[in-house]
Amino acid sequence: MQEFKTNTPRTHFCMFSELSREQIASLRLQEIDNSYKKGEVLFSEGSYPKALYVVYKGIVKIHKYGINGKEQITRLASAGDLIGYRSLLNNESYTASATAIEETKLFKIPSEAFFNLLKENPDFSMKVIQMLANDLRQSEKQVVNMAQKSVREKIAEALLLLSNKFGVNENTNALNSILTRKEIGDIAGVTTESAIRTISDFNKEEIIGIEGKRILIKDLTKLEREAI
């Protein structure tokens, strides 16, 4: 029934390609001088957006708190990704928090600048629309995954996500990103213990390798098969 390969590397989609120099200027990008360290919170669920941000270095997790505080990571953002746009577009408070996973640097775009460009440039609007449509597709696929897949499948899926999004070292095959086991569990929607056990199983089965916190993708084909 599945018509797509679930792990098709998504061509990176940059909102800002094809904008003219003037249009970029009109966004009034401001470099945020201080960087966010690992664990620092960029914004929190419930607070109100004042601007939107473009990540230009590092990794940010977008996460929500569910039943008795259990975390769910809904998205990972890295260089080129826009964050905080959704609440801004809806004019509502943030429905998720954003926290740096690695040291992160951001550009800030004042919200009026963003809205002005949206109004004046139909191509830019179309870009935003396509980005949203893509995110939505991704999210709905995720709903089905969460509802139906086993822990093993969800962890395989999470590892593939990390591999696609951040890539692997071409010599060692180590994932370029280092997340805690808890965070991997929070992506997959399983407990930390289940994440650890499954990662350990994959290691025993030589699908992946483990070097401390680092995970090596040893057999991508098998991993893809595990994710179904």
Added chain:
Amino acid sequence: MQEFKTNTPRTHFCMFSELSREQIASLRLQEIDNSYKKGEVLFSEGSYPKALYVVYKGIVKIHKYGINGKEQITRLASAGDLIGYRSLLNNESYTASATAIEETKLFKIPSEAFFNLLKENPDFSMKVIQMLANDLRQSEKQVVNMAQKSVREKIAEALLLLSNKFGVNENTNALNSILTRKEIGDIAGVTTESAIRTISDFNKEEIIGIEGKRILIKDLTKLEREAI
């Protein structure tokens, strides 16, 4: 165009309010002469979109097939709702199927007409953007629900969705929509048996009532509490 009525002022969002007569005309809305009967498929996962549709009567479920054919309903569309827009915007094949739950009538909008209006009317673009941002918010909430909630919570959530989206008869408190127990399970992401057992439990606890296939919302407050 006729006014679309619903009991859900909060979530309901009509794309076409605030469009001028000319703009509406430019969409070249075509009434589709034959209606779709209960169970009829409007389009299927994997096929390619040729146009987009506005529901003007009836209910349509948007659903995907997951592990060994198990269905997941990702969205319900009724009067005023647009369907099939996402794949059109992405220029990709449908990632979900659409099936009539009740006898359904549609307007069809040729895709060029839609794209033209998007290009020419920033306000309309903004409407589309907001609709997408809303859908996305909804979908990400759903991811957390699926990942973390119990069967009981998910069924309560599904019943609330039906109550909000389609309303209840103000005398009997019966849900205006009639879905099968399987479909309710497919919304909640649980098996049909679990859906039945939980609905039966809620009935025993006088949170809801059952009259054949019809479900009566007897105690909305309790139901909301169940959904957490």
Added chain:
DNA sequence: CGAGGAGTTGATTCCAATCAATTTCGGTGG
């Protein structure tokens, strides 16, 4: 070198899926 966080492992529990059987219901044709 101590402390605390991250990772690991084992034992236990329990929720929900699965499997199986039966009843009820709604629509259709004689």
Added chain:
DNA sequence: CCACCGAAATTGATTGGAATCAACTCCTCG
């Protein structure tokens, strides 16, 4: 109008997967 058929709903028994609880080790960092 009623009998019949298939689909939907229901109920029970069983199983199994994953959460929970608990204890412990291993880093890493001040």
